Structure formats: structure tokens, C-alpha cells
Amino acid sequence: MKKAKISIDKHGIVSDVDPRIYGSFLEHLGRAVYEGIYQPGQCTADEQGFRRDTLEVIRELNVPVIRYPGGNFVSGYRWEDGTGPKDQRPSRLDLAWSTVETNEFGLNEFMDWCKKANISPMMAINLGTRGIESAMDILDYCNHPSGTYWSDLRIKHGYKDPHNIKLWCLGNEMDGPWQMGHKTAYEYGRLANEVGAVMKRYDPTLELVACGSSGIHMKTFGEWEREVLTECYGVADYISLHMYWRNDDKDTPRFLAESVNMDRFISEVVSICDYVKSRKQSKKQVNLSFDEWNPWYHNRHAPIEAWSRHPHQEEELYNMEDALLVGSALITLLRHADRVKIACMAQLVNVIAPIMTSDNHVWRQTIFYPYMHVSTMGLGRVLNTLVDTPTYECSVSDHAPYLDSVVVENEEEETLTVFAVNKSEEESMELSCDLRQYADYTVAEHLVLENSDRYAVNTEEDPFRVVPQTGGISKNDKGNFTAVLNPLSWNVIRLKKTR
Ligand code: AHR
Numbered sequence: 001m002k003k004a005k006i007s008i009d010k011h012g013i014v015s016d017v018d019p020r021i022y023g024s025f026l027e028h029l030g031r032a033v034y035e036g037i038y039q040p041g042q043c044t045a046d047e048q049g050f051r052r053d054t055l056e057v058i059r060e061l062n063v064p065v066i067r068y069p070g071g072n073f074v075s076g077y078r079w080e081d082g083t084g085p086k087d088q089r090p091s092r093l094d095l096a097w098s099t100v101e102t103n104e105f106g107l108n109e110f111m112d113w114c115k116k117a118n119i120s121p122m123m124a125i126n127l128g129t130r131g132i133e134s135a136m137d138i139l140d141y142c143n144h145p146s147g148t149y150w151s152d153l154r155i156k157h158g159y160k161d162p163h164n165i166k167l168w169c170l171g172n173e174m175d176g177p178w179q180m181g182h183k184t185a186y187e188y189g190r191l192a193n194e195v196g197a198v199m200k201r202y203d204p205t206l207e208l209v210a211c212g213s214s215g216i217h218m219k220t221f222g223e224w225e226r227e228v229l230t231e232c233y234g235v236a237d238y239i240s241l242h243m244y245w246r247n248d249d250k251d252t253p254r255f256l257a258e259s260v261n262m263d264r265f266i267s268e269v270v271s272i273c274d275y276v277k278s279r280k281q282s283k284k285q286v287n288l289s290f291d292e293w294n295p296w297y298h299n300r301h302a303p304i305e306a307w308s309r310h311p312h313q314e315e316e317l318y319n320m321e322d323a324l325l326v327g328s329a330l331i332t333l334l335r336h337a338d339r340v341k342i343a344c345m346a347q348l349v350n351v352i353a354p355i356m357t358s359d360n361h362v363w364r365q366t367i368f369y370p371y372m373h374v375s376t377m378g379l380g381r382v383l384n385t386l387v388d389t390p391t392y393e394c395s396v397s398d399h400a401p402y403l404d405s406v407v408v409e410n411e412e413e414e415t416l417t418v419f420a421v422n423k424s425e426e427e428s429m430e431l432s433c434d435l436r437q438y439a440d441y442t443v444a445e446h447l448v449l450e451n452s453d454r455y456a457v458n459t460e461e462d463p464f465r466v467v468p469q470t471g472g473i474s475k476n477d478k479g480n481f482t483a484v485l486n487p488l489s490w491n492v493i494r495l496k497k498t499r
Pocket of ligand 1: 027070071072073172173214292346347352
């Protein structure tokens with residue numbers, strides 16, 4: 001059995017968790033919007049065509065914030081197309097994903113859906129084919145009470161009260177050559193600064209996310225962040241990070257070590273933000289928005305019928321080991337809770353998603369579970385968890401840890417929650433921790449997600465093949481905490497103060 005140790009101190013706090021790190025992402029892509037959340041006439045659809053069955057499962061995830069409408073899609077999008085009477089909305093080519101967008105679902109439907117789902121919007125604007133003027137227009141349409149062309153148009157469209165959207169993304173992945181309107185760092189940084197300045201002139205309390213690199217492997221990574229932030233440091237509140245993982249070669253140890261790259265990505269972007277801060281002698285701190293992350297390789301860019309409407313596109317079938325990496329990614333985000341304030345799993349429904357739908361059913365993929373566990377039990381404050389773990393060598397790192405773990409304390413609920421992944425393929429791991437400061441806390445629950453087949457998946461026919469079980473082995477004996485983590489398992493150990 002492998003042995004690992006974690007150490008915490010009640011007073012050694014990384015940060016309170018910003019619940020927005022459990023955000024999600026909804027793009028006009030494939031069947032995410034159409035058929036995923038919106039399907040008029042479907043047996044559970046409400047009067048607006050929103051699927052109640054999908055909404056119910058989404059609610060289990062406790063999603064605080066959702067990025068919309070893209071993604072690559074936004075870089076060619078005219079937001080006005082998705083407003084006003086539905087029968088007058090134009091269909092347009094979506095050149096990002098080679099489909100036709102009918103615009104039946106648009107900004108106002110999205111806001112109505114957010115209300116029903118109890119999720120806050122994170123609205124992305126098009127800085128690919130558009131710029132300052134359309135940013136001013138959408139802001140006026142969404143947030144101004146009345147008395148202007150755009151706000152009165154919103155009222156005419158049936159929305160008397162402003163939407164009051166506070167969180168905005170200044171474009172999407174503008175460093176990527178695949179992006180419509182792709183720009184150099186200087187061009188984008190200047191534009192982001194100009195757009196951000198007019199937006200903040202209208203409302204200085206808006207929060208703005210500038211585009212960082214669309215991956216740590218981009219040739220421009222690092223220099224992109226430096227140059228963009230140099231141009232727009234005054235208006236940017238966050239810089240974005242995106243990361244997708246592949247496991248085409250079925251190399252489990254390497255794949256599970258990708259959380260090391262995620263950790264490095266975060267630390268390096270923090271350093272660059274702080275470098276620009278010091279160069280500018282600024283008091284302001286720019287934080288991180290990790291607003292796209294997930295494994296994505298099972299069906300990535302599989303061919304579709306070009307210019308069709310909401311085809312099956314980018315539909316990933318996630319297996320057990322994908323869930324382990326998702327768990328490790330969530331742990332990594334938590335461990336950086338002092339600087340990562342927003343993060344969005346990409347995406348929510350049908351497209352690279354934890355939730356899948358057919359015409360009559362909704363089911364949870366393997367990756368749904370770690371996401372749900374952390375978003376519901378990972379609220380409070382992150383304790384600085386020192387991890388002493390055996391390591392292994394792989395192409396990602398010479399010292400990839402077998403254990404990823406983090407501890408979150410919730411003072412109000414008087415709970416302490418340990419999230420842990422054992423990446424060993426063969427061996428269980430004994431995890432120990434000195435919990436004498438929490439000697440009066442006992443293990444209330446130890447949830448385990450595991451499967452003898454690491455490639456096991458949940459499907460419409462077999463939706464509950466990979467589900468968490470209670471009954472993991474752990475105890476806190478007067479402050480001596482021990483737990484057994486099975487090979488290739490995701491673990492949630494919840495301790496509660498005893499009366
Ligand atoms: O999430 C799918 C796509 O991945 C997004 O549209 C884009 O931003 C990224 O490349």
C-alpha cells in the first residue's frame with residue numbers, strides 16, 4: 001500500500017472560495033442550446049421551450065455562473081439577431097463551427113433561462129468581427145433602464161427591467177489563429193482596453209475578463225499575457241486561461257498528471273499578472289478566470305454535415321479516468337483559490353459536457369460527479385494543504401504526485417472536507433493527517449467514485465454504471481486521521497464537528 005500524508009493548520013488559510021470557480025459554459029454549438037436546454041415541444045419543455053428535465057439535473061450541480069454564447073461562436077455573432085419576435089430572426093452561417101444558427105434562442109431567452117436555473121450570466125462579446133460600437137449597444141440593451149434606442153428596444157421586446165449583467169468577457173481566444181478576427185497581442189490588448197474603457201465609463205462596477213492564452217502550449221503563451229495586460233491592465237479585472245486534455249494514446253499515468261500542467265499554467269499566469277502590476281506600479285491585482293477546461297479528445301472535431309442545424313457535434317463520452325482528471329483539476333483550482341476567482345467547466349450539456357440528453361432522457365456522465373461534489377461541498381475556505389506523496393515519472397513531470405488533494409473548511413456548517421484522487425493504477429494509498437485541531441470532528445461520510453474498468457462510461461442505456469458510493473474507509477481517532485484511497489479513485493471525505 002502506498003502511504004501519503006497531508007498537513008493542515010486551522011489558521012493557514014489560502015483563501016475563501018469564490019463560488020464562481022464552479023461555473024459552467026454554454027455555447028451555441030452542436031446540441032448544447034438546441035435540444036440540450038431548449039427544445040420546444042419536448043415532453044418536459046415549459047411554455048418557453050426550456051427542458052425541465054435538463055434543468056433539474058443542472059440544479060444538482062449548483063452552478064453559480066455561466067459563460068455564454070461562446071466560445072469561438074461569439075467571434076462572428078451579432079447579438080441583435082437573437083432578439084425580437086422569433087419569426088423575424090435571421091438564420092446565419094456560423095463560420096466557427098460550420099453550421100447554420102437559427103437564432104431562435106438568444107440573449108433574452110438566455111436571461112430567462114438563467115433566472116429559472118438560478119445561475120448568473122457571464123456574457124461574452126464579439127471582439128473578432130466587431131468592436132466598441134456593438135459592445136456599447138449590447139451593454140445599453142442589457143443594462144440601461146430606459147429612454148435610449150437600445151433600452152427601449154429591449155422594453156419593446158418584452159423586458160421592462162434591465163438584465164443588469166455585471167460580468168463580461170472581452171472576446172474569446174483572440175490569440176488563436178482559428179479565431180475569426182484573430183489578433184496579435186498588441187492589437188487585441190489595445191482593443192480590449194478601448195472596449196473596456198467605454199464599458200466602465202458606463203458602469204465602473206462591471207467586471208471584465210480579458211483573453212489570455214487558449215492553452216499553455218500556444219507558442220505565444222506568456223508573451224501574449226504580458227503584452228495584453230500591458231495594454232489593458234487598467235480595465236481588466238481577470239485574465240482568462242483555457243485548457244483541454246487529451247488521452248488518445250491511453251496513457252493513464254501521463255493523462256492523470258495533466259493537473260501538474262494546469263497548476264503550472266496558473267502559477268505562471270499569476271506571475272505575469274504580478275509582473276505587469278509591478279511594472280505599472282499599480283495597486284490593483286488582476287485575478288484569473290479559468291473559463292474553459294475539460295478533457296476533450298473522444299470525438300474532437302468528428303465530421304458533421306456542413307451547414308446543418310445543431311448537429312451532434314463535439315459530443316464526448318466520458319469514462320472513469322476522465323472523471324479522475326476532472327477531480328484533480330477541481331482540486332487544482334481550489335488550491336489556487338487566492339487567485340482563481342472564476343472558472344468554467346467547458347461545457348454544460350451535450351457538448352464536452354457532464355450532462356447528456358436525448359429527446360426523452362437526461363443522464364449524468366462520469367465527470368458530473370466530482371463537479372457536483374466540489375460545487376456543493378467545496379464551499380468555505382481552502383486550508384493550505386501540504387502534501388507529502390509518492391511520485392512517478394512521466395512525460396509531463398519527473399515527479400508527478402500519486403495523490404492530489406485539498407482540504408476545505410466550512411465554519412458555518414462546522415465541516416472539514418478532504419477531496420482526494422489516488423492516481424495509482426494498482427495500489428491503494430493510506431492517507432494520514434494530524435487533525436488534533438479538529439479532534440472533535442468525526443467522519444460523517446466518505447464517498448468514492450471508482451470502477452474496475454477505467455474506461456467505463458454512463459450511457460442512455462446504462463446511465464448508472466459509474467456512480468459514487470458511500471462507505472469508503474476513513475476515521476478520525478482523536479485527531480489521528482487516516483483514510484484508505486483505492487487505486488484510481490476519487491474520494492470525498494466529510495468530517496463534521498460532534499456535539
Ligand atoms: O469549448 C469549445 C471551444 O474550445 C470554444 O468554442 C473555444 O473557445 C475553445 O477553443
